[in-house]
Amino acid sequence: MxxxxxxxxxxxxxxxxxxxxxxxxVLKILGIDVxxxxxxxxxxxxxSSKMGKKDxxxxxxxxxxxxxLSKIALISPNATIxxxxxxxxxxKFKVKPPEVVDDVxxxxxxxxxxxxxREPVRPRFYVKIxxxxxxxxxxxxxxxxxxxxxxxx
Amino acid sequence: xxxxxSINDLDKEDIIYILKKAEEFEDVxxxxxxxxxxxxxxxxxxxxxPSTRTRMSFEVAMKRLGGEVLNMTAQEAxxxxxxxxxxxxxxxxxxxxxxxxxxxxLEGAARFAAENSSVPIINAGDGAxxxxxxxxxxxxxxxxxxxxxxxxxVALVGDLRYSRTIHSLIKALALFETKIYLVSPDAxxxxxxxxxxxxxxxxxxxxxxxxxxxDVLYVTRIQKERFPDEEEYKKVAGSYRITLETIKNxxxxxxxxxxxxxxxxxxxxxxxxxxxxYFQQAFYGVPVRMAILSEVML
Ligand SMILES: Nc1ncnc2c1ncn2[C@@H]1O[C@H](COP(=O)(O)OP(=O)(O)OP(=O)(O)O)[C@@H](O)[C@H]1O
Ligand SMILES: [Mg+2]
Ligand SMILES: [Zn+2]
Numbered sequence: 487m488x489x490x491x492x493x494x495x496x497x498x499x500x501x502x503x504x505x506x507x508x509x510x511x512v513l514k515i516l517g518i519d520v521x522x523x524x525x526x527x528x529x530x531x532x533x534s535s536k537m538g539k540k541d542x543x544x545x546x547x548x549x550x551x552x553x554x555l556s557k558i559a560l561i562s563p564n565a566t567i568x569x570x571x572x573x574x575x576x577x578k579f580k581v582k583p584p585e586v587v588d589d590v591x592x593x594x595x596x597x598x599x600x601x602x603x604r605e606p607v608r609p610r611f612y613v614k615i616x617x618x619x620x621x622x623x624x625x626x627x628x629x630x631x632x633x634x635x636x637x638x639x
Numbered sequence: 640x641x642x643x644x645s646i647n648d649l650d651k652e653d654i655i656y657i658l659k660k661a662e663e664f665e666d667v668x669x670x671x672x673x674x675x676x677x678x679x680x681x682x683x684x685x686x687x688x689p690s691t692r693t694r695m696s697f698e699v700a701m702k703r704l705g706g707e708v709l710n711m712t713a714q715e716a717x718x719x720x721x722x723x724x725x726x727x728x729x730x731x732x733x734x735x736x737x738x739x740x741x742x743x744x745l746e747g748a749a750r751f752a753a754e755n756s757s758v759p760i761i762n763a764g765d766g767a768x769x770x771x772x773x774x775x776x777x778x779x780x781x782x783x784x785x786x787x788x789x790x791x792x793v794a795l796v797g798d799l800r801y802s803r804t805i806h807s808l809i810k811a812l813a814l815f816e817t818k819i820y821l822v823s824p825d826a827x828x829x830x831x832x833x834x835x836x837x838x839x840x841x842x843x844x845x846x847x848x849x850x851x852x853x854d855v856l857y858v859t860r861i862q863k864e865r866f867p868d869e870e871e872y873k874k875v876a877g878s879y880r881i882t883l884e885t886i887k888n889x890x891x892x893x894x895x896x897x898x899x900x901x902x903x904x905x906x907x908x909x910x911x912x913x914x915x916x917y918f919q920q921a922f923y924g925v926p927v928r929m930a931i932l933s934e935v936m937l
Contacts, residue, residue: 595744595765597744598746599725599746599747600747605724607726625747627746627747628645628747
């Protein structure tokens with residue numbers, strides 16, 4: 487089967503090897519919603535030799551910020567970013583989950599001091615990767631989260 | 640500057656160091672030796688939740704070492720805290736003293752306090768989170784009464800699911816070569832996640848099957864609030880109660896510990912046996928806290 491699921495883009499970003507089912511969340515991280523003017527194509531649950539199944543996102547005319555990259559890495563540690571220029575891949579790199587994230591994840595523990603709005607506190611998490619699973623531990627209460635996708639601020 | 644926030648911040652060597660230091664303070668804690676090394680120092684007790692034992696034992700530890708104590712009780716805390724953030728309270732109080740002992744209902748409050756304090760912070764309980772000085776005094780009690788920490792067998796009895804005392808202790812015990820038995824009703828079993836995390840020689844058991852093997856029987860309270868109805872609570876709590884009968888096959892040297900206060904999980908008839916060490920354990924809180932106070936303030 488040919489890799490190219492959708493049309494080629496001229497300028498923009500291809501996010502490949504997204505964990506199957508997580509493409510919608512990546513869109514959310516990128517701030518792309520129904521109101522977007524960008525040309526976006528998405529493929530979900532396509533067969534992948536490396537991952538079994540994967541999602542792919544292609545966004546025309548958009549490049550991704552550092553912050554967005556680190557968030558994407560949290561939910562898809564194997565994602566590859568392909569920057570496209572003139573229909574060709576100009577640069578390709580893998581995302582890398584940061585070891586510490588501030589203001590990215592919200593602690594699900596209602597009794598955690600990081601959830602007190604009046605306090606000058608920034609939620610901080612320590613990220614750990616085991617096999618393909620990413621987990622994070624709250625700096626304050628020590629609570630561990632595995633379903634990071636549900637806690638991204 | 641050194642804070643004491645979580646037992647997880649300490650490694651085995653740190654723990655051994657503190658326990659050794661505590662031993663040097665025992666006679667001072669008993670009032671048998673004058674040793675005013677904290678003269679001129681002031682400790683701020685910042686209690687946002689009621690506590691008698693922990694607060695008093697810090698106060699005693701400080702005073703026996705010649706220092707002074709500022710107390711802020713839970714009632715005062717609630718009026719001070721009206722409109723004031725924890726961060727601001729800590730910023731202000733850290734200007735009044737040389738170290739702060741804090742108890743607060745929110746998890747992570749002590750770590751957050753440390754980030755806003757100009758003096759060392761000692762965590763005396765942050766909600767369901769950490770209470771490291773309790774863990775250190777528990778370890779100290781075991782070391783003193785059993786003579787060692789490596790090579791002992793400990794049975795943890797009661798509420799293993801919600802008890803922060805147990806959660807901290809079990810992690811610390813896992814740093815030593817200990818064998819751990821978990822004795823609890825299913826509904827109050829140790830969380831699976833913790834079990835994975837600690838590894839080591841840990842298994843669930845019935846007390847009657849292992850009592851002969853045990854060096855330390857650590858009992859915690861089973862709280863009524865954890866059960867849907869009174870009947871169920873009584874049934875369960877009753878079957879985890881320690882009586883002369885439950886310990887009749889225990890080793891002579893077996894010790895019983897309890898973080899106190901006890902309600903009726905240990906039959907008062909047990910108090911008179913040589914196994915009962917819970918009051919001794921409460922006393923050991925003083926030399927251990929002396930060791931911690933002198934460590935952070937000097
Ligand atoms: N101009 C383009 N427009 C849209 N998608 C493109 C364009 N060029 C490449 N792609 C897509 O980018 C991804 C990476 O392309 P590449 O040719 O590097 O594949 P690959 O060799 O399988 O790479 P990898 O090792 O990262 O899987 C593929 O999903 C491909 O379909
Ligand atoms: Mg490929
Ligand atoms: Zn938290």
